[in-house]
Amino acid sequence: MSNGFWTVVGFTVKNKFRGKAFLITTVIIAIILSVVINLPYLFAKFSGEDQPTAVGYLDSTQDQLSSQMFTPGHIAAQLGDYYKAQEKPDIEMVSIPDAGSEEANEKALKQAVADGKIDGYLEFEPGAEGAFPNVVYKSEALLDTSSTQSLQVALLSIKNDAILSGVGLSDELKQVLQAPVVIDSVQISTSEGAGSVGQGKTASEQAIDIGLVYVIIFMLFMAIMITGQMIASEITAEKSSRVMEILITSVSPLKGMFGKIFGMFLVGMTQISVYVIVIVVNMTLPHNLETLKDMNISLSEIDPVLLVYSILFYLLGYFLFATMFAAVGSIVSRTEDLGQAVLPITMLSLAGFYICIFGGLNNPNTMLVKVTSFIPFFSPYVMVTRLGLSDPPVWQLWISIAVLIVSILIVGWLAARIYRAGVLMYGKRPSIRELRKAMRAYKG
Known part of the structure; x- marks a missing residue:
């Protein structure tokens, strides 16, 4: 030129x-x-999202002594064990002492949220006899989907484990039943000679x-x-x-x-x-x-x-x-x-x-x-x-x-x-x- x-x-x-x-x-x-x-990292650092969410529950001595399978005390204790077993738990269970009445307990749980001891708390509503109770997670967040989804997975695992233990299955069989099914996704090409970019x-x-x-x-x-x-x-x-x-x-x-x-x-x-x-x-x-x-x-x-x-x-x-x-x-x-x-x-x-x-x-x-x-x-x-x-x-x-x-x-x-x-x-x-x-x- x-x-x-x-x-x-x-x-x-x-x-x-x-x-x-x-x-x-x-x-x-x-x-x-x-x-x-770097926004996700900055949000996690400044909002405390890298720390586990503190979830409160009532520490009821009566529940702990009960022989029933699905009492709130038993479920909360198993939730604590479930998250402690994880390498990086996203939830930490925090016990709140029983105040003696339903109204006093609700007030104590809300006060714990206001004081920053917990981010939210669980309430257990009795279901049918012998059935898993209905669980409600309460927090100040408008849509705390991450915590509710994590709790849902944990509660399902606890429920299945209790049922499988009740029918007398061995630990090996329980691990086989609870192991997730892994599906690998691999891209293929159906056009002969076309695989310059997308095969395998x-x-x-x-x-x-x-x-x-x-x-x-x-x-x-x-x-x-x-x-x-x-x-x-x-x-x-x-x-x-x-x-x-x-x-x-x-x-x-x-x-x-x-x-x-x-x-x-x-x-x-x-x-x-x-x-x-x-x-x-x-x-x-x-x-x-x-x-x-x-x-x-x-x-x-x-x-x-x-x-x-x-x-x-x-x-x-x-x-x-x-x-x-x-x-x-x-x-x-x-x-x-x-x-x-x-x-x-x-x-x-x-x-x-x-x-x-x-x-x-x-x-x-x-x-x-x-x-x-x-x-x-x-x-x-x-x-x-x-x-x-x-x-x-x-x-x-x-x-x-x-x-x-x-x-x-x-x-x-x-x-x-x-x-x-x-x-x-x-x-x-x-x-x-x-x-x-x-x-x-x-x-x-």
């Missing part, structure tokens, strides 16, 4: 890197990403793929919305300030457009690289690595084939939308009108994003997802989703890439003609008829 192209690229990159707004925005987004990634993946590898799809989709959306808007606003600002008239005397309009697109691409990739580094650094912090280990997820399991294809679709999607933003920016003379002018392009990008988030991630094999994976304005989002969550045939993958490349060439050619004619058209935004006339008349 000639010096004029690289002059525009260098000018665009230097101009952005020197701008305070760009640097401040990059730093702010990097900080936001760091906070979001375990549940943890599939989880990594889903995470990578999320990251690529959001990064592409951010690149299109942020970098695309910057391209359009830069061109419009140069038109409105009449700088464009000076630029086209030394650099041809085509070199100016593609130089600005490529320059913004380098700026955007630098920004994205900073965000990727921030994400990787935060994900490799000890507490986050421990969380991933607990979920049986390892970053080393990222599929390199999926990563390569995701980057390819990311680049193609960027250049498709960037040329469209440049064309629209060239026909707008005032920055105040830019938002309305680029709205159709923004809606196209949003449509692809929403198809993935609300459709593709839940079921990547629907007809809507399959069809839109070949439509160039949506395929950068949708085909990446199909690659990560299913295993489309290779021929479909390369047809989507070919359609996307052809679309970039067509849109680029059309955008170049619009740009050549639009940069010198001032006043109100030209109509399609006026723009076509100017495009025909331009011979440069």
Whole structure:
């Protein structure tokens, strides 16, 4: 490429890197990403969620001495033993002395919650004779689902253990009956020759793929919305300030457009690289690595084939939308009108994003997802989703890439003609008829 192209690229990159707004925005987004990634850990530390929930119960001597199987005292004692046996118990049973009457007991339990001794307490309502009592968990939290679910699992285990012991089963048989059934999930391919991305993946590898799809989709959306808007606003600002008239005397309009697109691409990739580094650094912090280990997820399991294809679709999607933003920016003379002018392009990008988030991630094999994976304005989002969550045939993958490349060439050619004619058209935004006339008349 000639010096004029690289002059525009260098000018665009230097101009952005020197701008305070760009640097401040990059730093702010990097900080936001760091906070979001570490939010569960921060919540656990500052809210005390890493400590077990203290659940109170009435310590009734009469219940402890009773020979019945399902007395509140027996159940509460077994709950305590159940959670003590766990390596990291999420609940701690706390006994509250019996105050002698139902009203006094209720008052004592509530006072224990108010004093911070317990987070909530259990009440046992008698069921049918010999049956397991109805259990009520009371706390100040509006929806304390984590505690109730944990207690539900524990109480079910205690109930089953008591029933199995009553019929005289040995400890070995009880362990066999109570052992959970484990089902491993493995992705397969039913299309011969299609297994470039999806065959034989375990549940943890599939989880990594889903995470990578999320990251690529959001990064592409951010690149299109942020970098695309910057391209359009830069061109419009140069038109409105009449700088464009000076630029086209030394650099041809085509070199100016593609130089600005490529320059913004380098700026955007630098920004994205900073965000990727921030994400990787935060994900490799000890507490986050421990969380991933607990979920049986390892970053080393990222599929390199999926990563390569995701980057390819990311680049193609960027250049498709960037040329469209440049064309629209060239026909707008005032920055105040830019938002309305680029709205159709923004809606196209949003449509692809929403198809993935609300459709593709839940079921990547629907007809809507399959069809839109070949439509160039949506395929950068949708085909990446199909690659990560299913295993489309290779021929479909390369047809989507070919359609996307052809679309970039067509849109680029059309955008170049619009740009050549639009940069010198001032006043109100030209109509399609006026723009076509100017495009025909331009011979440069």
